[in-house]
Amino acid sequence: MTKQEALFNYTLRLGDNALILGHRLSEWSSKGPLLEEDIAMTNMALDLIGRADALLRYASQVEAKGRTEDDLAYKRGERQFLCNLIMQLPNGDFGFTIARQLIVSAFDLCLYEELAQSKDETIAGIAAKAVKEVKYHLKFSTDWTLRLGDGTEESHNRIQKSFDDIWMFTAELFETNEVDAIMVKEGIAPDYNNLKARWKKIITEVLLEATLKVPADAYMQTGSRKGVHTEYLGYILAELQYLPRAYPDAKW
Amino acid sequence: MLNEQQIYDILSEIPDPEIPVITIKDLGILQRVEIKDGNCEVFITPTYSGCPAMKLIEDQIKEALADKQVGTIKVNLVYSPTWTTDWISEEAKEKLRKYGIAPPLHSTVDKGVLIGKAKVLKCPQCGSQNTEMISQFGSTACKALYKCLDCKEPFDYFKCI
């Protein structure tokens, strides 16, 4: 694998994660438990889709085969997507969405702070911007984890179950392959093995404060690095890609 | 043919689509203008990654220059250096306050700990410091929602990043 291929693949992975989680969060639009939370989640969705736009545009430039960011978002099948499984999971109840958002925002903070130091200037620029936004996402999901965890018996039990259920998807975030080896060697991306301790510290701190238990590591689900996804991704793409596939030159 | 500074001055007048009392220059969105081979390139930076106003701003830039014979107009999004609310001038902050939006404090103020209390903000309507946060996320990506406990009015806070 060449450096260019690895950079394309890596940038695609970052962009796909932002795109698919952004799409999931956007599904809360008009369905949030309170107007403020509805707005908060769609704002976070907007941050993520904006980040995806920048990353996929850069991926298209790295690839240099004439595809645009829209082609990458709208014209790939699910096997060509590289987003982590956790991004694809259905929103569940509000607590489940919050649990996922805490896990992913903490991961994003650890990752993007490192990427802001990347030798690749474009990645570094996009990452520096993402860090500022992710801090708000992390604050939001922390506040709600505390409120639900340290709330009523019902809210406590439900968000604990959410963390327990989602835990099997956390290890995959840190998985590395040949692409990572090249990115680390070139000084473009950090070694994901070095991110895990800090991520775990953030999650543990919040969960304990919220009177919740940090789930024990058990069987961990994997597959996205190879393009093997959950059954949900196809449905997401069916909705996300319908319009540009049905009306290929549509402008809006 | 206009030079880079003249084009920059024209674009400096464009109001922000969401907060029309200040311009895209006041906000620090307008970065620079370059003329290359008789064509015009404008560099802008987004306040937030997903700011939906960027497309509109791009259109406004093209419209403002449409009859100025500046050749092809290309608008580029740049991410570096990263936009910060510290680029908003004191004068523009005063305009925000008069418009009813609490201006951003210095960016270092928002670098709070994970588990902590929201900062104290002055109500832009009555000046009271007896205010509380309703939501970190407000009517647009760049704002948080607060309310004043004295005059009872809700207000937007231009949050620091």
Ligand SMILES: [Zn+2]
């Ligand atoms: Zn007041």
